Amino acid sequence: MNAATTPTPLRMTDVTLTYPDGRGRLTALDRVSLRAEAGSVTAVVGPSGSGKSSLLAVAATLVTPDSGSVEVAGEETAGRGAAALTRLRRSRVGIVFQQPHLLASLTAREQLQVMADLEGRSPRSAKGRAEELLAAVGLEGEAHRRPHQLSGGQRQRVNIARALMNDPDLLLVDEPTSALDRGRGATVVELLTGLTHRRAVATLLVTHDREQLAAVDRVVEVHDGRLRSPQPSGRRQGTS
Amino acid sequence: MFVALRDLRFAKGRFALMGTVTVLIAALVGLLSGLTSGLAHQNTSAVTGLRADRIAFGATDEDRSYTDSTVSAEQWRQWARAPGVEAAEPLGIAAAKARADGGTASVSAFGTEPGAGILPEGSALAASEVVLSEAAAEELGAGTGERVTLGGAEFTVTAVTGDDWFSHTPVVWTTLDDWQGLAQGAGEGPHATVVALTTDGADTAAADERIGTDTVERDDSLSAIGAYTSENGSLQLMRGFLFAISALVVGAFFTVWTIQRRPDVAVLKALGASTRYLLKDALGQALVLLVAGTAVGTGIAAAVGAAVAGTVPFVLTAGSLLAPSGVLVVLGALGAVLAVRRITSVDPLIALGSAR
Structure with missing residues (x-):
């Protein structure tokens, strides 16, 4: 693919988001500008209430900012209707939820096949890709299991595989290790990093767990809705 | 219907319970309809069968x-x-x-x-x-x-x-x-x-x-037959109540079911499910339940009707059984529509947890 013509998976420019707060408004994001590049994991860290989740919600097109520009896969989201944003999110964005949020009635493979169904493709034809992705996250032979038959770590892997099912440009990951012990958490972050590099997806990882940052490519900090300058991390190659 | 059909299989107990209620209501409506038609037939068939289009009564x-x-x-x-x-x-x-x-x-x-x-x-x-x-x-x-x-x-x-x-x-x-x-x-x-x-x-x-006469169309003259109007009216009222009960029960079930499914709906919305997809899925689920339940219930009514037809005035025709079944399905679907429209108000942000 020609890098010159490939759109940036996520470009946020001067994004401001406020919420009603009593008689006034609380600023959740204050003129935030951020880019996420293909093949790179960007970790967003910060204390509780700093605006990390708001940043993720805006990037996921689930919340419309008060001002500023949000481009997903080169497409400006401002002014788009709910249906258009849903289509964009379905085809270009993958979301890894904090809790796996798997549907109780579906097997691990069906959790992925439903993504094809959402796109109007035959779930049956997506069976092969679903099994390939489950294998990629280390769940070979577990495709037929339902959520209650999987461990917490396995459910989180299904959550990750599901997010990749529609081949997104942008992967948004919300505190993926919060429900896991340190060892499993590290494994999940390693897995995400590896998948990001291999599949050339841009990953925005929101986490409060600074011990996991060694595996990511870039770190940005959020404080009171503002982005701070990136800090060095163990294996970072540089920042932009 | 990908999720809906799997939900039906997974939550067997809940749907079996609701299906049984639908079967019983459909059977009751079928039996009542057959009985209403049978009683009406025994009251009026000599008049409705007359080769005449009007009846002149003495004024x-x-x-x-x-x-x-x-x-x-x-x-x-x-x-x-x-x-x-x-x-x-x-x-x-x-x-x-x-x-x-x-x-x-x-x-x-x-x-x-x-x-x-x-x-x-x-x-x-x-x-x-x-x-x-x-x-x-x-x-x-x-x-x-x-x-x-x-x-x-x-x-x-x-x-x-x-x-x-x-x-x-x-x-x-x-x-x-x-x-x-x-x-x-x-x-x-x-x-x-x-x-x-x-x-x-x-x-x-x-x-x-x-x-010096009082002429009406033949079918309008049926109200002049003894207790036909009150007898038929009572039975039709019972049937009407059953239709209303069916719509309410189905609506109530799917209201509770939709509320229980809110987290799943939020996740599907966050993943990119359109409102149309979710409504189609939920209504399809309701229709599968309604059609299957009504078919079984109507089958039971037909079997019972055939068994008692000799001793009880029971008319077993497509009109007396299929028409009320169709009404049951339509009214039940209407109840389900009112229930599952709650899907449209589910905020996908719930799936992300706190957004602040």
């Missing part, structure tokens, strides 16, 4: 009634001469006791002119002859050529035909002269009860004014 200040109406010979003759009237047949109706060697029965004696067009098809009458409806023949144990006693007079059965009932009694056809003998005994009495008219552009209102 009175009272409500129109087959029991109280009388028409004179002159009124009948005037109707026969009225413009736009192709046929005017006098019809006498009276309750009578019939007896034969095989048994006795309460019957409705219908009297008309020999060779009248309103007689059962293919039958003819002469003095001291009767045509028995099949039910009358069965109750009396009498067949063609045998003798029956009607109101103390003896008659010969010339034919057994038709499934004519009036006011829950089987019909016996006689000549008008014989009927007059039955209805009024030795005294002077009415010529007939009503006049059955076959019209083609007749101005019945003007004719009524002139002749």
